[in-house]
Amino acid sequence: MPRKLVPDMWLFAAVVALVSVGVVMVYSASAIIAADRFHDPYFFLKKQLFWAVLGFGCLWAAMTANYRILERLMLPLLVVSLVLLVLVLVPPFSQEINGTRRWFRWGPVSFQPAELAKFSLVVYLAHFLTRRHEVVESFWLGLLPPLLVAGSMAGLVLLQPDMGSSLTLVVLVFCLLFLAGGRVRQMTLVAASALPLLAVAIYMAPYRLKRIMTFLDPWADPRGSGFQIIQSYLALGSGGLFGRGLGESKQKLFYLPEPHTDFVFAVLGEELGLLGAVSVIGLFGLLIWRGIRIGLGAPDPFGALLALGLTALLACQTLVNLGVVTGALPTKGLPLPFISFGGSALIMAMVSVGVLLNLSQHARDV
Numbered sequence: 026m027p028r029k030l031v032p033d034m035w036l037f038a039a040v041v042a043l044v045s046v047g048v049v050m051v052y053s054a055s056a057i058i059a060a061d062r063f064h065d066p067y068f069f070l071k072k073q074l075f076w077a078v079l080g081f082g083c084l085w086a087a088m089t090a091n092y093r094i095l096e097r098l099m100l101p102l103l104v105v106s107l108v109l110l111v112l113v114l115v116p117p118f119s120q121e122i123n124g125t126r127r128w129f130r131w132g133p134v135s136f137q138p139a140e141l142a143k144f145s146l147v148v149y150l151a152h153f154l155t156r157r158h159e160v161v162e163s164f165w166l167g168l169l170p171p172l173l174v175a176g177s178m179a180g181l182v183l184l185q186p187d188m189g190s191s192l193t194l195v196v197l198v199f200c201l202l203f204l205a206g207g208r209v210r211q212m213t214l215v216a217a218s219a220l221p222l223l224a225v226a227i228y229m230a231p232y233r234l235k236r237i238m239t240f241l242d243p244w245a246d247p248r249g250s251g252f253q254i255i256q257s258y259l260a261l262g263s264g265g266l267f268g269r270g271l272g273e274s275k276q277k278l279f280y281l282p283e284p285h286t287d288f289v290f291a292v293l294g295e296e297l298g299l300l301g302a303v304s305v306i307g308l309f310g311l312l313i314w315r316g317i318r319i320g321l322g323a324p325d326p327f328g329a330l331l332a333l334g335l336t337a338l339l340a341c342q343t344l345v346n347l348g349v350v351t352g353a354l355p356t357k358g359l360p361l362p363f364i365s366f367g368g369s370a371l372i373m374a375m376v377s378v379g380v381l382l383n384l385s386q387h388a389r390d391v
Contacts, residue, residue, distance in 0.1 A: 032088060033385035036315040039308050040084075040363065040378050044077050044371075046293075046305060047364035054277050054292040055285035055366065069285055069366055072133075076368040080375035087379025088386075095380070096327060099145075099152045103174070106145040109138035110181040127185045128369075137369035139182050139190040144373050146175060146197055147334035154205040155327040161205050168211055171198050183226065188233065189357030193341055195219075200337045201330060240355035256281040257288055257350050260295040261302075268298030285366040287358060290350045305364070306347070313340045316381050322388035332384050335377040342370075 052070040059068035095102075109129075112118045119126045128135045150171055154161060161167040175198035182191040199212055227233040235250050243251030243258075260276035263269065274295045277284040284292045294302040316336030323329035339362050346361040348354035360367050362374045 030386035032382040033315050033319060033388075036312060036319070036378065036385065037382060039312045039315070040375070043305070043308050043312070043363035044080070044375075046308075047289075047371075048073055048077055049271070050289050050293050050296075050364060051285050051366045053272050053274070053296060054289050057278060058285070061279075072368070073366055073371075076371045079368075080371050083372055084375040084379035084382070087376050088382040090383070092328060092331065092380055092383045095148050095331065096152050099148050102141075102145040103149050106138065106142040107177065107181070110142055110178060113138050114181070114184055125185055125187070127187055135368065137367075139185070139187055140369040140373040142178050142182065143190070143193060143197065143338055144335075144377060146178060146194055147201070147331065147338055149174060150198060150201040151327050151330035151334055154201060154330055155325075158205065158326065161202070162208050164208075164211050168202065168207055168215070171202060172215065174198075186230065187358060188226070189345065189359040192357075193338070193345070193359070196341055197334065197338060200341075201334050204333055205330060236355045240352070243352070253282050253288065254352055254356065257291040258352060260291040261351065264295040264298045264302070266299050268294070268296050268301055271296050287346065287360055287365060288350055289365050290347060290361055293364070309340075309343050309362075312378075313343075315385075316340075319381055319385045319388050323384055324387045324389070328384050328387070332381055335381060339374065339377060 048070070051073045052067070055069035056066040059070075060066040062068075113129060114126055116126075119128065120130050122128065127139065128137050153171055157167055157170075175194050179191040179194040182194065199216065202212060203209065227237065239246065239250040239254065243254045245251065247255055256276050260274065260281060263275070269275070274284075274292045276295060277292050281288055281291060290302070290305075293305060297304075313336055316332060316339065320329050320332035320336060323332050342359050342362050345354060345357055345359045346365070349356055349359070350361075360370045363371065
């Protein structure tokens, strides 16, 4: 009898728990702000619930479809992603918000093409490195083409500007090249040669340089550039072991800017304490472990690189967000997967997990 296809229930349970925590924390962190801005304390909660339900639908679709269809969709996904990254920079198609052009908006619905670009890049890299595995150690045939594709995407995202997502794209390409057997020496030389470009990008945008200086000493300007991270410290520090209690955060009361988005983990730590924060980190650890396990047991090289790439993407965004909130990294505009408010990031994270669950049905035991 053929083996019954059963998805990884540990992975599914971790995602359900994270999304549930996210919905609760988005409401807790945003209710006061939503009541003040929109006269509706449920404004952000209703949006997040809509995206969560849609996200589970996308997860189910990605889990039930044959993952190998992504190989055939690789080129359309890549082209659409690049076109959208160009169009989002053009005023008639997008709307400038706080000096950035990152979203397409259709009434109450918005979409961030950088999130699709990350997923598309993983699919492209898995396809390319599977087909070109025999020349992956060659600079011109194995290393340069993926670097050009990722560099083009990263450059367009940087123009929005969104350095966090841009660096994520670069990290993804190096990660998958390493996993596919690329030469570490070549990648090190390329990374070293790119450092001056990164320095120029930081120097040309004064706010980026200010973020670096704030990271080194946030107390030098506690009412200005250091205000947000200091409020994050206060939120995390005042949570103690068990937290103030759900809904009892003080820093979300117009102290911590945008507490329901990139800094939602600070509110979570304040309300649920060290135990709650560690539990959520444990759920992310479970997700990453199961993703790696699925990749190592994948039935073919494309599936292995696809699973490991999507897991690396989720892990990178999680680590960067937690690093920013705890002050271990300079401020970057990356949401915490499954928990921060936002539709595009949640939908693409759910699609990524759907693909992992799809692969888990065919994976060998590791």
